[in-house]
Amino acid sequence: xxxxxxxxxxxxxxxxxxxxxxxxxxxAAALAIIVLILEWQGAxxxxxxxxxxxxxxxxxxxxxxxxSFWMPLAITSFxxxxxYTAGLWNIGxxxxxxxxxxxxxxxxxxxxxxKNAPLGLDLGRNGVIIMCFILSxxxxxxxxxxxxxxxxxxxxxxxxxxxxxNFIAQTFNMYLVxxxxxxxxxxxxxxxxxxxPDWVRLPTFTDYRRLSPTIIYVTAAAFVVICLIMYVSxxxxxxxxxxxxxxxxxxxxxxxERNVYLAMAGCGALAGLAGSFRVLAPDVVKLSASPSGGVxxxxxxxxxxxxxxxxxxxxxxxxxxVLSKGGQRLESGFQWDYDLTLDRSLVRVLQSTVxxxxxxxxxxxxxxxxxxxxxxxxxxxxxxxx
Amino acid sequence: MFSGLExxxxxxxxxxxxxxxxxxGELITERAGxxxxxxxxxxxxxAMTAHVVARETGSLxxxxxxxxxxxxxxxxxxxxxSIGLRLNxxxxxxxxxVLCADLAxxxxxxxxxxxxxxxxTMPIPLLEDIPFFxxxxxxxxxxxxxxxxxxxxxxxxxxxTRPGLTLRSIGEQPEAAFVRGTPVNPLRYAYALLGGALVGxxxxxxxxxxxxxxxxxxxxxxxxxxxxxxFGLWVPSRVALGAYLIVGLRSxxxxxxxxxxxxxxxxxxxxxxxxLMILTLLFATSGALxxxxxxTPDRFKPAxxxxxxxxxxxxxGTTFEKH
Numbered sequence: 001x002x003x004x005x006x007x008x009x010x011x012x013x014x015x016x017x018x019x020x021x022x023x024x025x026x027x028a029a030a031l032a033i034i035v036l037i038l039e040w041q042g043a044x045x046x047x048x049x050x051x052x053x054x055x056x057x058x059x060x061x062x063x064x065x066x067x068s069f070w071m072p073l074a075i076t077s078f079x080x081x082x083x084y085t086a087g088l089w090n091i092g093x094x095x096x097x098x099x100x101x102x103x104x105x106x107x108x109x110x111x112x113x114x115k116n117a118p119l120g121l122d123l124g125r126n127g128v129i130i131m132c133f134i135l136s137x138x139x140x141x142x143x144x145x146x147x148x149x150x151x152x153x154x155x156x157x158x159x160x161x162x163x164x165x166n167f168i169a170q171t172f173n174m175y176l177v178x179x180x181x182x183x184x185x186x187x188x189x190x191x192x193x194x195x196x197p198d199w200v201r202l203p204t205f206t207d208y209r210r211l212s213p214t215i216i217y218v219t220a221a222a223f224v225v226i227c228l229i230m231y232v233s234x235x236x237x238x239x240x241x242x243x244x245x246x247x248x249x250x251x252x253x254x255x256x257e258r259n260v261y262l263a264m265a266g267c268g269a270l271a272g273l274a275g276s277f278r279v280l281a282p283d284v285v286k287l288s289a290s291p292s293g294g295v296x297x298x299x300x301x302x303x304x305x306x307x308x309x310x311x312x313x314x315x316x317x318x319x320x321x322v323l324s325k326g327g328q329r330l331e332s333g334f335q336w337d338y339d340l341t342l343d344r345s346l347v348r349v350l351q352s353t354v355x356x357x358x359x360x361x362x363x364x365x366x367x368x369x370x371x372x373x374x375x376x377x378x379x380x381x382x383x384x385x386x
Numbered sequence: 387m388f389s390g391l392e393x394x395x396x397x398x399x400x401x402x403x404x405x406x407x408x409x410x411g412e413l414i415t416e417r418a419g420x421x422x423x424x425x426x427x428x429x430x431x432x433a434m435t436a437h438v439v440a441r442e443t444g445s446l447x448x449x450x451x452x453x454x455x456x457x458x459x460x461x462x463x464x465x466x467x468s469i470g471l472r473l474n475x476x477x478x479x480x481x482x483x484v485l486c487a488d489l490a491x492x493x494x495x496x497x498x499x500x501x502x503x504x505x506x507t508m509p510i511p512l513l514e515d516i517p518f519f520x521x522x523x524x525x526x527x528x529x530x531x532x533x534x535x536x537x538x539x540x541x542x543x544x545x546x547t548r549p550g551l552t553l554r555s556i557g558e559q560p561e562a563a564f565v566r567g568t569p570v571n572p573l574r575y576a577y578a579l580l581g582g583a584l585v586g587x588x589x590x591x592x593x594x595x596x597x598x599x600x601x602x603x604x605x606x607x608x609x610x611x612x613x614x615x616x617f618g619l620w621v622p623s624r625v626a627l628g629a630y631l632i633v634g635l636r637s638x639x640x641x642x643x644x645x646x647x648x649x650x651x652x653x654x655x656x657x658x659x660x661x662l663m664i665l666t667l668l669f670a671t672s673g674a675l676x677x678x679x680x681x682t683p684d685r686f687k688p689a690x691x692x693x694x695x696x697x698x699x700x701x702x703g704t705t706f707e708k709h
Contacts (some may be wrong), residue, residue: 089476154668160616161422161667163609164660171656175536297484304477345491352485359478363471
């Protein structure tokens with residue numbers, strides 16, 4: 001009895017240890033690479049971290065700016081958890097975010113800026129903001145629906161469809177706001193729309209004029225919904241089954257095609273909401289040439305690093321937000337204090353290196369220390385042979 | 387008018403060269419069953435490398451070699467992680483494309499917008515004097531000539547040689563190839579590295595010839611090359627055709643905008659490659675091809691069928707394990 005208990009402990013340790021160590025090994029390797037790059041450039045890694053900290057976490061105003069960057073990233077990552085769990089590579093998330101930004105701007109133009117709103121509706125401030133959220137979720141969701149339809153109906157892989165739809169959304173956005181496009185104010189040379197009217201702006205905290213509580217509530221609600229879907233609902237289980245093996249899931253009665261549409265559209269809707277956060281942010285309030293700013297691709301990295309776990313995404317996206325926002329201070333700090341040119345793209349190098357190293361570490365773990373459950377059982381193999 | 391057409395065509399052949407080279411490289415990689423999604427970042431990183439090496443050493447061969455090594459190194463990570471570690475090629479490729487693009491921007495910052503070294507033009511004697519074709523085809527530099535003959539080389543290798551048949555087999559039916567004694571995984575390594583080196587060469591073609599110097603606006607070209615491989619349905623001739631078609635449309639759009647003849651937003655033309663790609667994929671997978679074949683006269687059926695036949699390599703993106 002004693003020995004089997006010890007065996008159980010040993011076996012589970014043998015499974016657990018590599019699984020726990022793998023991400024740390026990956027993160028350590030990535031940090032080592034970045035420290036080497038910093039030393040090679042003549043920058044002190046400690047000072048670099050101090051700048052990142054100073055630029056994001058030190059004062060409450062910086063923290064407010066950080067949160068306002070974190071929320072769109074987090075809500076996009078929640079959406080991606082749905083598609084990636086189902087084994088769908090929604091690379092089109094960037095385009096879905098842009099379409100969401102366009103949808104929100106469209107709502108402002110329809111209900112706040114035009115003299116005759118549809119159906120003569122006079123929605124007032126809250127009504128217009130709610131319309132912004134609804135329209136952005138619809139446009140983002142529809143854009144994802146197109147990718148899903150291409151996959152289900154046309155058998156076009158969602159990666160290739162997504163890349164194409166990204167570029168189409170991006171060029172459509174450019175068309176709207178540049179070179180006398182329909183949404184560029186007449187006489188303006190800047191590639192952006194006019195600032196939205198003052199009375200439709202999101203409510204802000206009294207102390208932090210650049211952060212809106214509304215986006216925090218919406219993101220928190222999205223987090224609860226995604227957690228319920230992933231950990232409580234039957235549908236989450238179905239998505240997981242599809243991710244493991246779509247064909248088996250289909251044979252077991254999962255309506256895989258319907259789920260592809262739903263997961264993609266759900267993710268697109270959340271990405272669209274993130275797009276509306278980006279244009280409605282109190283210090284932006286206009287549609288610019290690049291409303292997504294790469295946040296969609298960053299969210300893909302977040303989900304890959306969090307291994308598609310819904311509870312981990314808020315933390316991982318927070319760390320990535322700190323790095324992204326800290327990059328600006330890192331660049332200017334070294335420029336002013338040390339007269340050293342260190343481009344802020346370094347933090348993005350760090351982000352993707354961490355993801356690459358952790359993914360590789362998990363690969364190494366599965367290859368060289370496979371979990372017991374994944375190994376063939378010794379006895380059965382012997383029975384087969386005899 | 388005549389010289390205008392000449393210079394337009396010459397320009398198209400020049401600016402399509404990197405896309406052709408990268409497209410054929412990716413085609414070889416994908417025909418062997420490996421997806422290299424890191425194309426876009428690889429092109430940026432290798433273009434930056436070629437520019438910096440050329441500036442620092444003054445040696446063009448070294449610059450080109452360095453760019454090709456970068457391309458091969460990136461794809462090496464993709465293959466090691468997919469064949470060696472059984473990871474998802476798409477995931478690793480995506481992370482690498484982001485990583486390489488940012489690395490190129492970071493490392494290239496000190497060399498940004500500095501004058502670049504250009505590969506000298508080498509007109510081919512006698513041929514360059516042919517009216518019209520001379521200036522269009524035979525007054526370029528070595529890399530552009532290479533892009534012109536590469537399509538032919540790849541086509542000949544894949545469809546007319548025995549190793550080419552093996553290449554196709556490891557991308558279509560690796561199990562069958564393995565049973566016949568083909569070393570599937572070593573060959574996949576080899577062809578992926580070859581394709582990656584070609585992608586690196588495409589990057590060098592940008593910074594040493596087409597868009598002289600290192601600028602960050604290269605982003606997007608790799609995705610276009612990837613789209614063209616799919617648009618060309620994994621056939622060398624159609625990949626080249628797609629590259630020339632899309633670059634041609636782009637340059638015509640720029641000319642039209644300058645001339646103010648029609649008020650056509652450039653964005654519409656920029657969207658075109660992507661619409662074409664989606665439509666082609668839909669067309670190829672929806673069974674519409676069979677209908678086209680049915681309505682052609684019997685005499686032309688085999689030829690039309692051969693031209694339209696299209697399917698991605700069946701084992702694309704999968705890993706092969708011997709049992």
